[in-house]
Amino acid sequence: MENEWKAVCEKLRQGLSNGQYEFYVATLSFVRFDGHCLTLGCRSKFHADWVRAHLSGRILEAAQERFPQLKGCRFEILPQVSEDEPQEKEEEEIRERPSGQLTFMDIGQPVRSVFNPRFTFDQFVVGQSNQFAYATCRAMTAQHGFHHQSVYLMADPGLGKSHLTHAVGNLLTRQAPNLRVRYVTAEQFTNEMVAALRRDRIEDFKKTYRDGCDILLLEKVEFFAGKRKIQDELIYTLDELLDRGRRIICTGKTSPKDIPKLNRELRSRLGGLLVAPIDRPDFEMRKEIIRRKAAYDNVHLPMEVVEFLADRVTTDVRQLESCLVGLMAKSSILGIPISVSLAREVTQTILDYLPTLDIAHVTGAVCKSFGLQEEDLRSKARSRRISEARQLAMYLCRKYTKESLNVIAQAFNRSHSTVIYAVKKVDHELSRKNSTMRKYLEHVSRRIETRCLDE
Numbered sequence: 001m002e003n004e005w006k007a008v009c010e011k012l013r014q015g016l017s018n019g020q021y022e023f024y025v026a027t028l029s030f031v032r033f034d035g036h037c038l039t040l041g042c043r044s045k046f047h048a049d050w051v052r053a054h055l056s057g058r059i060l061e062a063a064q065e066r067f068p069q070l071k072g073c074r075f076e077i078l079p080q081v082s083e084d085e086p087q088e089k090e091e092e093e094i095r096e097r098p099s100g101q102l103t104f105m106d107i108g109q110p111v112r113s114v115f116n117p118r119f120t121f122d123q124f125v126v127g128q129s130n131q132f133a134y135a136t137c138r139a140m141t142a143q144h145g146f147h148h149q150s151v152y153l154m155a156d157p158g159l160g161k162s163h164l165t166h167a168v169g170n171l172l173t174r175q176a177p178n179l180r181v182r183y184v185t186a187e188q189f190t191n192e193m194v195a196a197l198r199r200d201r202i203e204d205f206k207k208t209y210r211d212g213c214d215i216l217l218l219e220k221v222e223f224f225a226g227k228r229k230i231q232d233e234l235i236y237t238l239d240e241l242l243d244r245g246r247r248i249i250c251t252g253k254t255s256p257k258d259i260p261k262l263n264r265e266l267r268s269r270l271g272g273l274l275v276a277p278i279d280r281p282d283f284e285m286r287k288e289i290i291r292r293k294a295a296y297d298n299v300h301l302p303m304e305v306v307e308f309l310a311d312r313v314t315t316d317v318r319q320l321e322s323c324l325v326g327l328m329a330k331s332s333i334l335g336i337p338i339s340v341s342l343a344r345e346v347t348q349t350i351l352d353y354l355p356t357l358d359i360a361h362v363t364g365a366v367c368k369s370f371g372l373q374e375e376d377l378r379s380k381a382r383s384r385r386i387s388e389a390r391q392l393a394m395y396l397c398r399k400y401t402k403e404s405l406n407v408i409a410q411a412f413n414r415s416h417s418t419v420i421y422a423v424k425k426v427d428h429e430l431s432r433k434n435s436t437m438r439k440y441l442e443h444v445s446r447r448i449e450t451r452c453l454d455e
């Protein structure tokens with residue numbers, strides 16, 4: 001049975017960030033499976049609460065593949081026993097403790113909704129980068145709205161496509177329980193169709209999607225690339241739905257025209273939806289996202305920690321969330337307060353997929369962004385543009401590389417006190433409202449991080 005649980009963990013690993021997996025799933029222990037209920041052990045109430053709030057649906061779904069007949073899961077908070085205490089004593093203590101103190105039911109019932117309860121409009125932070133996407137999704141849920149256009153949400157991973165799609169699903173199923181809202185990923189759609197073909201039930205499959213659906217939420221359409229037969233079926237389904245005035249949300253990482261191996265008709269159907277792009281959040285939005293997510297978990301974060309995280313994690317919101325989750329977990333599990341130094345430790349671990357950067361990476365990215373040559377940064381030139389670029393480069397070398405102040409100073413042909421001054425100056429500029437330095441920083445950081453990911 002434990003091996004079955006290990007397989008479930010592997011499955012869960014695929015959908016989670018490293019941080020979430022290591023902190024929350026790898027630390028769960030298999031306790032028992034009684035034929036209907038899977039009991040898992042947690043290390044603390046925080047651990048159990050968090051898993052319950054965030055992972056319950058996923059765990060149940062993944063475990064049902066391995067534990068047939070599984071109806072629900074139960075979480076027990078395992079007592080922290082020192083290693084030299086005998087096993088029997090531990091078991092006896094557990095038996096003696098009133099059950100209410102030791103365990104609490106979690107998932108218990110089968111999942112009622114496919115929609116993640118955390119993904120609501122209230123929990124979605126709106127800013128310049130996602131305003132239009134938010135508005136189009138909101139309009140879709142307006143009860144007396146005149147504007148019910150179908151939408152194609154387009155964004156890089158981790159920027160909120162699923163969040164908005166689930167928010168529509170959550171709200172519509174609450175507002176109008178009789179509305180048939182069908183949520184499916186392109187992969188699930190494909191699997192269902194293949195299974196229907198195998199079982200000679202393709203007519204049922206078509207009915208489900210064409211007749212049994214008022215709103216179709218279809219995620220990650222790039223999965224259809226190269227799957228001709230599935231694409232043909234999808235075209236008919238989309239046509240039927242749109243002809244009947246049904247609403248559709250599709251999501252994808254790129255514009256439909258850039259999805260490879262998609263047939264022309266499907267490309268044009270998807271391209272005909274209202275395309276709503278989502279861009280990366282800026283610094284202020286990232287701060288608000290962190291604040292709101294921490295507040296949701298009833299965790300107070302000092303402002304300097306919020307700013308540290310928003311500054312350090314610029315790639316996507318999922319990454320930001322992983323760092324926050326890791327930070328809250330580490331603080332709770334170790335029983336130490338949340339601080340910038342703890343945040344630094346956690347982000348380092350979580351972001352260490354970024355290869356170690358050197359000074360050349362950083363100066364290369366700065367020069368590209370500012371249209372300068374590397375010699376300009378080392379030269380005596382003091383024009384405003386070169387000075388700003390040089391100071392930013394020094395600041396980013398401190399942020400991204402492990403080099404000492406002296407090594408950085410030498411690389412720029414300067415003294416180590418000049419580097420300290422540059423870092424302070426950039427910090428000061430960043431703290432100003434509407435700081436231009438912040439824009440430069442975001443631009444160059446993105447260039448550096450994207451380059452890392454490509455390597």
Ligand SMILES: Nc1ncnc2c1ncn2[C@@H]1O[C@H](COP(=O)(O)OP(=O)(O)OP(=O)(O)O)[C@@H](O)[C@H]1O
Nearest residue numbers: 123124125156157158159160161162163289317318
């Ligand atoms: N504007 C936002 N406000 C609050 N949370 C956000 C926002 N954007 C993204 N998130 C959070 O970031 C995480 C990743 O978002 P989501 O799963 O929606 O990304 P996605 O674009 O669907 O990514 P993928 O293409 O990898 O599936 C989620 O936990 C989501 O709640």
